[in-house]
Amino acid sequence: MKVTVVGAGNVGATCAQIVAEKNIVQEVVLLDIKEGVSEGKSLDLWQTAPVNYYDTRLVGSTNDYSKTADSEVVVITSGVPRKPGMSRDDLISINAGIVKSVTENVVKYSPKAKIIIVSNPLDVMTYAAFATAKKPKNEVMGMAGILDTARYRAFLAEALDVSPRDIQALLMGGHGDTMVPLPRYTTVSGIPVTELIDKEKLDAIVERTKKGGGELVNLMGTSAWYAPGSAAAQMVEAIVMDQKRIFPCCVKLDGEYGLNDMFVGSPVKLGKNGVEEILEVALNEEEKEMLHSSAKAVKGVMDVLDGMNIL
Numbered sequence: 409m410k411v412t413v414v415g416a417g418n419v420g421a422t423c424a425q426i427v428a429e430k431n432i433v434q435e436v437v438l439l440d441i442k443e444g445v446s447e448g449k450s451l452d453l454w455q456t457a458p459v460n461y462y463d464t465r466l467v468g469s470t471n472d473y474s475k476t477a478d479s480e481v482v483v484i485t486s487g488v489p490r491k492p493g494m495s496r497d498d499l500i501s502i503n504a505g506i507v508k509s510v511t512e513n514v515v516k517y518s519p520k521a522k523i524i525i526v527s528n529p530l531d532v533m534t535y536a537a538f539a540t541a542k543k544p545k546n547e548v549m550g551m552a553g554i555l556d557t558a559r560y561r562a563f564l565a566e567a568l569d570v571s572p573r574d575i576q577a578l579l580m581g582g583h584g585d586t587m588v589p590l591p592r593y594t595t596v597s598g599i600p601v602t603e604l605i606d607k608e609k610l611d612a613i614v615e616r617t618k619k620g621g622g623e624l625v626n627l628m629g630t631s632a633w634y635a636p637g638s639a640a641a642q643m644v645e646a647i648v649m650d651q652k653r654i655f656p657c658c659v660k661l662d663g664e665y666g667l668n669d670m671f672v673g674s675p676v677k678l679g680k681n682g683v684e685e686i687l688e689v690a691l692n693e694e695e696k697e698m699l700h701s702s703a704k705a706v707k708g709v710m711d712v713l714d715g716m717n718i719l
């Protein structure tokens with residue numbers, strides 16, 4: 409089985425490394441437009457195999473999509489990251505064209521691949537890939553919710569001084585500062601988090617989560633890659649191993665949560681067919697309102713994309 413990662417930059421190379429180390433597929437192809445970079449990173453990664461004990465072969469490709477042929481899953485990370493002072497939405501003018509042309513090449517060589525978008529602005533780039541790929545909606549999805557809940561869970565683990573493994577959480581909406589962490593669906597080994605932390609501290613963690621990407625951009629001058637690469641690799645694993653895992657992912661909603669014809673974060677089941685089910689959990693009025701206002705922000709960016717007339 410083969411997995412391709414397009415974009416051999418920070419997120420793509422990290423994702424390729426983690427997928428390879430999981431030892432769950434025969435081959436990981438890393439493709440980039442920059443001459444030699446993906447070949448170099450693949451070779452470097454392959455030389456970690458004897459040290460880190462895995463068998464996954466790593467193949468680099470400078471824009472030659474024939475090497476990606478018949479991939480089971482393709483992760484698209486190509487595009488520019490933001491710099492301090494920018495929002496993810498500011499990337500649309502450059503990344504929309506990149507995601508479109510990459511998706512065209514991906515489907516040409518791997519018509520059956522499940523496609524996971526990482527490039528920002530995430531929800532709208534996933535919509536752009538779906539419109540370009542002309543594939544069933546269960547085969548095109550975006551990575552954001554696993555990353556955003558990972559940040560939320562990490563902050564909670566620190567505040568409660570417990571293992572991050574024991575924190576289960578749900579978060580919905582777009583991958584922007586309007587995202588909607590859901591404390592009502594957050595537990596520590598089954599114990600509602602609201603019983604373990606006071607409201608003021610929890611509210612501060614929710615706010616920090618919403619701006620979690622920006623916090624890292626301000627620290628590093630570019631955006632994060634370890635947690636994003638790991639999160640995308642977890643989606644790959646769920647699909648290639650047919651794990652039926654329940655994760656928040658960016659998926660096409662057609663009526664669920666009262667939202668139509670748009671890509672936005674929702675809990676889903678991930679297995680060999682990609683998005684196998686969209687789970688509709690009960691939201692109270694306040695949560696519904698936050699979700700709809702997040703979706704409205706995504707719609708605004710979709711309108712910008714539509715105005716670009718490139719799809």
Ligand SMILES: NC(=O)c1ccc[n+]([C@@H]2O[C@H](COP(=O)([O-])OP(=O)(O)OC[C@H]3O[C@@H](n4cnc5c(N)ncnc54)[C@H](O)[C@@H]3O)[C@@H](O)[C@H]2O)c1
Nearest residue numbers: 415416417418419440441486487488489526527528551636
């Ligand atoms: N969804 C998320 O949660 C999430 C998290 C982190 C980063 N991102 C986004 O992922 C993208 C990549 O981030 P990064 O930090 O890896 O950036 P990066 O600059 O390190 O890597 C991007 C790579 O894409 C390549 N590329 C550009 N155009 C290409 C094309 N047409 N074909 C193939 N490769 C091409 C570049 O050469 C570069 O190597 C950004 O848009 C960033 O905002 C999203």
Ligand SMILES: O=C(O)C[C@H](O)C(=O)O
Nearest residue numbers: 490496528621622631632
């Ligand atoms: O914040 C960014 O620009 C990158 C990514 O979306 C993230 O949340 O880390």
